[in-house]
Amino acid sequence: xxxxxxxxxxxxxxxxxxxxxxxxxxxxxxxxxxxxxxxxxxxxxxxxxxxxxxxxxxxxxxxxxxxxxxxxxxxxxxxxxxxxxxxxxxxxxxxxxxxxxxxxxxxxxxxxxxxxxxx
Numbered sequence: 001x002x003x004x005x006x007x008x009x010x011x012x013x014x015x016x017x018x019x020x021x022x023x024x025x026x027x028x029x030x031x032x033x034x035x036x037x038x039x040x041x042x043x044x045x046x047x048x049x050x051x052x053x054x055x056x057x058x059x060x061x062x063x064x065x066x067x068x069x070x071x072x073x074x075x076x077x078x079x080x081x082x083x084x085x086x087x088x089x090x091x092x093x094x095x096x097x098x099x100x101x102x103x104x105x106x107x108x109x110x111x112x113x114x115x116x117x118x119x
Contacts, residue, residue: 006079006089013079026084034077042070 004012017023045067046054057063082089103116112119 009075010079010083010089013076014083017080023084026080028081028085031077031081031084035074035081038070038073038077042067042074045070 017026045057045063049057057067079089081087082092108119109116
């Protein structure tokens with residue numbers, strides 16, 4: 001298993017799409033729709049499952065593969081959206097984590113699943 005950087009993953013997606021001449025179809029709206037669609041396909045796998053059933057999905061090879069494929073589809077669209085719109089994902093994530101650290105201070109948020117305005 002190889003560990004790739006975000007840039008290497010983005011380059012893989014860019015090359016894949018470039019070989020297929022897909023830039024013309026990858027505007028912000030359609031890529032955002034792709035992210036949402038693929039995320040919902042991932043979510044659908046877990047619909048109406050209790051905690052035990054959900055954990056069992058990861059033990060069943062075909063179901064695990066399905067989960068991995070849908071998660072990879074989400075990642076593909078996220079990487080492509082960032083690539084097509086010149087968004088540096090590492091910087092965006094670091095900035096968002098810094099903001100969230102202020103919204104969710106450890107002393108208030110630890111062990112809680114409340115939204116920041118509910119503390």
